[in-house]
Amino acid sequence: MATRIALAGIGKIARDQHVPALAASTDWELAATVSRHGTVDGIEAYDDFAAMLEARPDIGVVSLCMPPVPRFDYARAAIAAGRHVMLEKPPGTTLSECHALEAMARDAGVSIYATWHSREAAMVATAKSWLAGKTLRKLEVIWKEDVRKWHPGQTWIWQAGGLGVFDPGINALSIVTEILADPIHVTSSELLIPENCETPIAANMTFAHPHGAEVSAVFDFRKEGDQFWNIEIETDQGRLVLSEGGATLTIDGRRQSAATDANPLTGEYPRLYANMARLVRDNAIDMDLAPMTHVADAFLMGTRVTVEPFIE
Numbered sequence: 001m002a003t004r005i006a007l008a009g010i011g012k013i014a015r016d017q018h019v020p021a022l023a024a025s026t027d028w029e030l031a032a033t034v035s036r037h038g039t040v041d042g043i044e045a046y047d048d049f050a051a052m053l054e055a056r057p058d059i060g061v062v063s064l065c066m067p068p069v070p071r072f073d074y075a076r077a078a079i080a081a082g083r084h085v086m087l088e089k090p091p092g093t094t095l096s097e098c099h100a101l102e103a104m105a106r107d108a109g110v111s112i113y114a115t116w117h118s119r120e121a122a123m124v125a126t127a128k129s130w131l132a133g134k135t136l137r138k139l140e141v142i143w144k145e146d147v148r149k150w151h152p153g154q155t156w157i158w159q160a161g162g163l164g165v166f167d168p169g170i171n172a173l174s175i176v177t178e179i180l181a182d183p184i185h186v187t188s189s190e191l192l193i194p195e196n197c198e199t200p201i202a203a204n205m206t207f208a209h210p211h212g213a214e215v216s217a218v219f220d221f222r223k224e225g226d227q228f229w230n231i232e233i234e235t236d237q238g239r240l241v242l243s244e245g246g247a248t249l250t251i252d253g254r255r256q257s258a259a260t261d262a263n264p265l266t267g268e269y270p271r272l273y274a275n276m277a278r279l280v281r282d283n284a285i286d287m288d289l290a291p292m293t294h295v296a297d298a299f300l301m302g303t304r305v306t307v308e309p310f311i312e
Ligand code: NAP
Pocket: 009, 010, 011, 012, 013, 014, 034, 035, 036, 037, 038, 065, 066, 067, 068, 070, 088, 089, 090, 117, 154, 156, 167
C-alpha cells in the first residue's frame, strides 16, 4: 500500500520534480500540500503546517521543499509530531541545526533524510566505481551557470543562509564527496560578494587530499551562454569527466553510455523517493552532512571580495 506523504513549500522544485516523482511512484500517495501560496491540482491544500499535522494524523511522512532558512522549524514540528522527514538540499541553514534535527529524529524514532539529488544523477555511481582503486592526481569542479536563467526572482538566495552560488555549488560537492574514496578538506576559499548581497555570486576553493592530489573548485553564477556543471578528474589510469551535473560521463574522451532518457536528470527525484521509502521501511536515518561541511568551511575561512551589485 502506498504511504501517505505531505509536501511543504510548493515552489519551483516541488512542481518541477517532487510532484511528478511522487505521481509516478507506487510507494507514495501525495495526500496534502502545505504552502502559503502554492497548491497542486486535486490535492488537499493547507497554508499552515501545524494545522496539517493536526488534521491529518494518517500522513506519516513530510517532504520539505522550502528554502533552507525556514526549513528547521518545519522539520522540528514534524518530528515532534512523530512524522518521518525528507529534507531538500541543503538540509538546513547551519550544521548545528542539522545535528539537532538528527538527534531529535533519533529520540523520536523517526527517519530523517538529508537528500542530495545530484548524487542520484545518471552517471555518478558509474564514476564512483571506475575511480575505486585508482590513484587520484587532480580533480577540478567547474560549476558555472546563469543565475538569472535558473533562479529568477529567488531573493532568498542572496540573503544570509541562502548560500548564493553555493546553492547549486553544493550539488557538485555532494558528488565529489560521494565518488572520492578519501576525505578532503578546504584549504582556501575566496568569496566574491556583490555589494548589495549577503551571499557570494562566485567562489574559488582549494582542498587538501590525503595522498596529495590537487583538488579545486570554481563556482560562478555570472555565466551566460554555455553552462558548465563539470567535474574533471585525472588518475594514474586515465581521465574522467562527469558533466551536465553528473548526467554524462566520459573516460579518456569516450562517452560511457548513451543516455536513452531524453533528460537523465529526471531520474534523480524518483531515486530520492525510493531511498526515502527504504529509510522509512527500515526505520533508518541518512543525514550525510559532508557537502555542507565544505560549504560551511568555505564561509568560515573565505576571504571576501566585494564585486559589482547584482541587479536581476
Ligand atoms: P522557491 O521556488 O523560491 O521556493 C519554494 C517554496 O518555498 C516557495 O514557493 C514558498 O512557498 C516556500 N517558501 C519560501 N520562503 C519561505 C519562508 N520564509 N517560509 C516558508 N516557506 C517559504 O525555491 P526552489 O527553487 O523550489 O528551492 C527550494 C529548495 O529546493 C532550496 O533549498 C533549493 O536549493 C532546492 N532545490 C532547488 C532546485 C531548483 O532547480 N530550483 C533544484 C534542486 C533543489 P509559499 O510562499 O507558497 O509558502
